[in-house]
Amino acid sequence: MEKFDVFLCHNSKDKPAVIQVAEQLKQRELEPWLDIWELRPGFSWQDSLEQQINQIGAVAIFVGSSGFGPWQSQEINAFLRQFVNRKCPVIPVLLSDAPTEPQLPLFLQGLMWVDFRSSQPDPMGQLIWGITGLKPGTRPTIQPKPPETSPKLIKTNDLASEKGIDYTKLRDLLAAHKWKEADIETYLMMMQAVGKKDGGWFSTDELLNFPCTDLRKIDQLWVKYSNGKFGFSVQKKIYLGVGGKADGKYYEEAWNKFGDKVGWRRGWILNKEWISYSEGTFDTSAPVAHLPMRASWRKSIEFELGWASGIWVTDAMSSLASRVVNCNI
The missing domain is CATH 3.40.50.10140 (Toll/interleukin-1 receptor homology (TIR) domain)
Structure with missing residues (x-):
């Protein structure tokens, strides 16, 4: 426990x-x-x-x-x-x-x-x-860990980025609670951060080395505008809580438990299946940590609005969790 x-x-x-x-x-x-x-x-x-x-x-x-x-x-x-x-x-x-x-x-x-x-x-x-039981002034209170040092920060208002990415649209979509549009925008911004075009997917190495400043800002925006319900840090907490490890490897039991908890696996107890992207829940009735989703989809089995949707990458959550941990998010 x-x-x-x-x-x-x-x-x-x-x-x-x-x-x-x-x-x-x-x-x-x-x-x-x-x-x-x-x-x-x-x-x-x-x-x-x-x-x-x-x-x-x-x-x-x-x-x-x-x-x-x-x-x-x-x-x-x-x-x-x-x-x-x-x-x-x-x-x-x-x-x-x-x-x-x-x-x-x-x-x-x-x-x-x-x-x-x-x-x-x-x-x-x-x-x-x-x-x-630690009295202030007698023993130091644990302070927040400083963010990982970035080579160069480019800011758009208060939206810091190592890669010069403008997160204004993502912020505005989340503030308007347009969850699906924000999920797709998150995917596009993350693709831009690793130097790829949309329509592809992330490799394990790309997730394990994703720019900390950008990952932190994306997560902060999701957490803020969902009142703590959505975000990579929320997903990390649940994944680690069901026995997953933040090492980029696939752990089937933990992965299935995670999918059950966040609503990515559905059905009867002995006959659960992973949902497709189009079956995701893009409103506040979704389970905690249900979003973001699109950034970790990989194998194409259908198309919706031009976006490939399909089976979740089995090592994606472990890789993201590892990066979130290492970035002190």
């Missing part, structure tokens, strides 16, 4: 703000458990939550302008029982839009909280102290 450092308990209306906190924790090499990243479609969310509640190291309870959600109270009660039994840290966290005088439940009022409405003391440092 994958080990997590902290469970993020929150009202679904506050999810965008909580995702930002989760991404900052990951940059500091902490593993947050966030429902949108970890709950597998088709399985009981109650079982998954119970499993994490029984082994998680800490819980952060977020309070924003929306107050407490209906399920949040159940999660809080379960963690409070664990807190009593094994001294699990229960950390109230006030988001930046929390009321001036938040109405906290009685059992939270006696706990020290983290306040993102104020910059002093540093709320992220305080939160990490609560999770890890």
Whole structure:
């Protein structure tokens, strides 16, 4: 079972703000458990939550302008029982839009909280102290790893590229939630980054050596505009979580589990098949990490709008995961 450092308990209306906190924790090499990243479609969310509640190291309870959600109270009660039994840290966290005088439940009022409405003391440092026990100033907080050094960065607004690529169109498509068009644009931009024309596919070496700055920017755009649901970094996390290895090699069991989890394999349990590109789900009903897709398609079995669609390259996810890891994404 994958080990997590902290469970993020929150009202679904506050999810965008909580995702930002989760991404900052990951940059500091902490593993947050966030429902949108970890709950597998088709399985009981109650079982998954119970499993994490029984082994998680800490819980952060977020309070924003929306107050407490209906399920949040159940999660809080379960963690409070664990807190009593094994001294699990229960950390109230006030988001930046929390009321001036938040109405906290009685059992939270006696706990020290983290306040993102104020910059002093540093709320992220305080939160990490609560999770890890490492007090800011006494031992250094783990800092985000610096990006891999690039030979030369060419910027279009804030869209950095090692290869002089303009990501404005991709950003605009993602901002408009035109997911399929954005998926194809991602493929075209990645082809441009490795010096190829569209209509082809990526070799293992090209993925293992893909420009870090460009891969990071593509991923950041997908993660940002999907509220953490899509992106190469999201796919990497799931692939490694089901036993895959980031070494560019093919691991059939992990690959099949990954396909099941992100919706690229469908059918009955004993008769599942890999979908074609045209069968992909290009809206927010798609499973977590379902997109991007087009960049890793290879063997042509049909054509749609001039784009070859077909069978997923079996080593592509391992190669992409390896590059994402090595680029500190």
